[in-house]
Amino acid sequence: MKYETVIGLEVHVELATESKIFCSCSAHSYGSEPNEHVCPACCGMPGMLPVVNKRVVDFGMKAGMMLNCHINRVTTFDKKSYYYPDLPAAYQTTQWFAPVAVNGLVEIETSKGKKNVRIKQIHMEEDAGKLVHDIREDTTHVDFNRTSVPLIEIVSQPDLSSAEEVEVYLDRLKNLLRFAKVAECEMAHGTMRCDVNLSVRPEGSDKYGVRTEMKNMNSIEAIKRAIEYETARHIDAIENGTEVLVQETRRWDDIKGKSYAMRTKETAGDYRYFPDPNVMPVVIDDEWFDSIQDSLPEFPEVKRDRYINEYGLSEYDADQITKSIALCECFEEAYSVCKSAKDAANWIISEIMSILNKRMITYDMLKINAHALGELILLVSDGKVGRANAKKVLSDMFDDLTIDPLKYCEANGYIVSNDTGLVEKVVAEAIANDPKAVADYKGGKEKALMSIYGKCMKELKGNCDPQMLRTILIDAINKI
Amino acid sequence: MDKDTFRRLELLNQLKLTETEKADAFAFFGSREKERLALDKIDTSSVERMVHVMPIMTVVREDVAVQKFSREALQQGAPETDEGYWCVPRVVE
Numbered sequence A: 001m002k003y004e005t006v007i008g009l010e011v012h013v014e015l016a017t018e019s020k021i022f023c024s025c026s027a028h029s030y031g032s033e034p035n036e037h038v039c040p041a042c043c044g045m046p047g048m049l050p051v052v053n054k055r056v057v058d059f060g061m062k063a064g065m066m067l068n069c070h071i072n073r074v075t076t077f078d079k080k081s082y083y084y085p086d087l088p089a090a091y092q093t094t095q096w097f098a099p100v101a102v103n104g105l106v107e108i109e110t111s112k113g114k115k116n117v118r119i120k121q122i123h124m125e126e127d128a129g130k131l132v133h134d135i136r137e138d139t140t141h142v143d144f145n146r147t148s149v150p151l152i153e154i155v156s157q158p159d160l161s162s163a164e165e166v167e168v169y170l171d172r173l174k175n176l177l178r179f180a181k182v183a184e185c186e187m188a189h190g191t192m193r194c195d196v197n198l199s200v201r202p203e204g205s206d207k208y209g210v211r212t213e214m215k216n217m218n219s220i221e222a223i224k225r226a227i228e229y230e231t232a233r234h235i236d237a238i239e240n241g242t243e244v245l246v247q248e249t250r251r252w253d254d255i256k257g258k259s260y261a262m263r264t265k266e267t268a269g270d271y272r273y274f275p276d277p278n279v280m281p282v283v284i285d286d287e288w289f290d291s292i293q294d295s296l297p298e299f300p301e302v303k304r305d306r307y308i309n310e311y312g313l314s315e316y317d318a319d320q321i322t323k324s325i326a327l328c329e330c331f332e333e334a335y336s337v338c339k340s341a342k343d344a345a346n347w348i349i350s351e352i353m354s355i356l357n358k359r360m361i362t363y364d365m366l367k368i369n370a371h372a373l374g375e376l377i378l379l380v381s382d383g384k385v386g387r388a389n390a391k392k393v394l395s396d397m398f399d400d401l402t403i404d405p406l407k408y409c410e411a412n413g414y415i416v417s418n419d420t421g422l423v424e425k426v427v428a429e430a431i432a433n434d435p436k437a438v439a440d441y442k443g444g445k446e447k448a449l450m451s452i453y454g455k456c457m458k459e460l461k462g463n464c465d466p467q468m469l470r471t472i473l474i475d476a477i478n479k480i
Numbered sequence B: 001m002d003k004d005t006f007r008r009l010e011l012l013n014q015l016k017l018t019e020t021e022k023a024d025a026f027a028f029f030g031s032r033e034k035e036r037l038a039l040d041k042i043d044t045s046s047v048e049r050m051v052h053v054m055p056i057m058t059v060v061r062e063d064v065a066v067q068k069f070s071r072e073a074l075q076q077g078a079p080e081t082d083e084g085y086w087c088v089p090r091v092v093e
């Protein structure tokens, strides 16, 4: 029998705000001492009242709009009770009854074509603290820096059916949320985490099989492996009766490549959700709603089409640049200076992206003075600076955002010389030093010319207009 | 309410009731159940959904980070701290 996998995802995304969701403590604790960003509110001390961070609601709405959701204009917070030391108040303030956004739709495209993934809801909530178990054997150490850091949870309907679709869907979410600048969405940094709900059923059946959930997955590769493993395990259980499937939460051990039962899945009732009496409803009036709608970015595919139609970029170039909002911004700014979309795209794709890859920086983390990049591109296209030297300047521009390309090139002797006398002298020496290459070229070997050309360019430290050097070189050889 | 649900709530709330207390509580929940069923019979389809009992809305604050409290002050009442952490009895999943 053929089976199909049915997958729904719960994606937790840390919002890029300055402060926490219900108090003014900093939301950025990376590299901080434990419990440096805490206050009585996020430590769950009695009597403290939460005050909602407006930007969290802004971002919740924005995410909802990016994912084609209906925005609940009255949205409320609820208490989800569970008892664990990472949760100082013994409840998490989240949204259960009226989440900020519901009924969305995300279009994905895989090798099998286009498909819509329905979004059940997006709710805003607070993160839990961090437990450290390996400092001492007798106690668990608790750090509340992360407590109350704002999250949104994006809950999809069970519309995904393969590891490939899950990967594409997560990429799409990332791309949309990063374009809207509401979140970093970097699994490796813990700013995006994922719970995978999975079941298996005979192909074409309209009944769901027994569902298992794998919590807190934090790498796409692990998610793909886990999906493949769980699918096989479910099919094996159904076909061969190797085990009885039960609805449960499982832990994925990526090193062993296996999933393990954790605890029986709590039903919603176990969390005793009830309206949080300490946070009044958030009412989103027209003015607020419109201001967020007006602030939505151009969608990635709209940008892509515009780059092709307006700027004449190739589909490939447009696809590459619209992978990241940071690349788009860099492109648009550089283009506004150098006025050549093709050149700007070329420098970003062949130089900037490769520097980022080499330095293992994600595209979204690109920090460069794009205006200066535009100036550098102009210097090259005007023949004032050689491409090889310009690449060196670009690399230095990553480390120093204040570099003025023209001044920097002048200071470092990168300005192309118009001194034809010097070039002729260098060419004459190179020809004299390599009679074999000259003979080879005359004998029809085009490559031999490049070897002499390279030596000349090296001697000139790259400061020569390539076309000029080529012309002088060929002239000189022809005269022999 | 059935016995299983009752037992589950007991565990969840970390309660240990005597047989008499159990019987009392069970009878209490049973009577509430009747009220709930009675409420369920009322047709509310034309009534606008109430998201909150009070006709008031929350105030929001601007997203500005301020550190008003020191760790030392907050940890004054802690039974045990270590290297800036709160210490609790070891939890193992």
Ligand SMILES: [Zn+2]
Pocket: A020, A023, A024, A025, A037, A038, A039, A040, A041, A042, A043, A148
């Ligand atoms: Zn706080």
